[in-house]
Amino acid sequence: MPRRQITGFSNPTVKYLRSLREKKHRKAAGKFLAEGLRLLTDARECGRVPEILVMAEDRDPHPLLDALEAAVEAEGGEVIETSDDILAKITGKSNPQTVAGVFGEWDTSLKALDRNSAKIWLVAQALRDPGNLGTMLRTGDAVGAGGLILIDDCADPFSVEAVRASMGAVFTQQLAMARWEVFLPWLRSGPGSEHGGQLVAASLRDAVPYRSAPYVGPCFILVGNESQGLPEDYELACDLRVTMPMMGRADSLNAAVAGAVLAYEVLASLG
Structure with missing residues (x-):
């Protein structure tokens, strides 16, 4: 599946990703956000792969990011490229990491x-x-x-x-x-x-x-x-x-x- 480009703040996917910062929307969707290459790599090495991978357009190349993208694609997930400004809007940080992911919550019983x-x-x-x-x-x-x-x-x-x-x-x-x-x-x-x-x-x-x-x-x-x-x-x-x-x-x-x-x-x- 090719990477999808998102260029607008009003894009429905951006609104959905932003909503996951709020507990009521996380619980309704059963999903949560995580950011940072190291954190997402830890998740991948533990067998948890994001369903949606969001990457900054001007990110530096990195073999771990390549491995992460390949894992997402192998699991049928979606890979999105967007600007730093939109990524900041999604994560709520003025200086966001260059990569974020959406994960499904798991059994916590x-x-x-x-x-x-x-x-x-x-x-x-x-x-x-x-x-x-x-x-x-x-x-x-x-x-x-x-x-x-x-x-x-x-x-x-x-x-x-x-x-x-x-x-x-x-x-x-x-x-x-x-x-x-x-x-x-x-x-x-x-x-x-x-x-x-x-x-x-x-x-x-x-x-x-x-x-x-x-x-x-x-x-x-x-x-x-x-x-x-x-x-x-x-x-x-x-x-x-x-x-x-x-x-x-x-x-x-x-x-x-x-x-x-x-x-x-x-x-x-x-x-």
């Missing part, structure tokens, strides 16, 4: 997860900042976690901001979304350990020091909302509560940072 595929899993409850969400995905990738489970009302992991902040980890990590009342029975009923998985949270309630805590895999590291933390009953449902020392005046860490600190400690403990 708990049943799609294999908890025994990794020793570490990250779990976020009511996480509202897409930057924090993306950071947790990157952390999961860095420590070899199985993925990220989003509990209750979290930021949209398929938003442009969260995908960008994940630096490609949205494609390398498994992703699931569920309500707490669904997640907890799933965790407790699964195979792999006495309770299906150890649920661990940073807390001050009957907590033990995080450096000497008895972690067991698969370990599910739970962090709460940025401003309110975890609800009390969520903390009490955890198998293990740990505390991290705060040596200065701050009384807590950023949610994503706390998750990263715990994840590396669990990694060191479980080997």
Whole structure:
């Protein structure tokens, strides 16, 4: 299929692509936007190829871009060329990357997860900042976690901001979304350990020091909302509560940072 040229801002395809920056349109279409050659290459290497590939006309040649275009065409996708100005309109950035792609969302139910595929899993409850969400995905990738489970009302992991902040980890990590009342029975009923998985949270309630805590895999590291933390009953449902020392005046860490600190400690403990 030949590349399609788009030269007008009022083109219906441009309007459609722009609409994917809004959650209601993403959910209606079941599609989301991602931008940048490195990020789209990570997606391709993980077996996810964009349905639509949009490239700037004045882009520099690159073998990875050639490979990406070939993969899109092989899957029957569409390749579009357009100006930098129109690409900026699509992505909402004044200095956009020279390539963007449209991907179909995938199954984010708990049943799609294999908890025994990794020793570490990250779990976020009511996480509202897409930057924090993306950071947790990157952390999961860095420590070899199985993925990220989003509990209750979290930021949209398929938003442009969260995908960008994940630096490609949205494609390398498994992703699931569920309500707490669904997640907890799933965790407790699964195979792999006495309770299906150890649920661990940073807390001050009957907590033990995080450096000497008895972690067991698969370990599910739970962090709460940025401003309110975890609800009390969520903390009490955890198998293990740990505390991290705060040596200065701050009384807590950023949610994503706390998750990263715990994840590396669990990694060191479980080997």
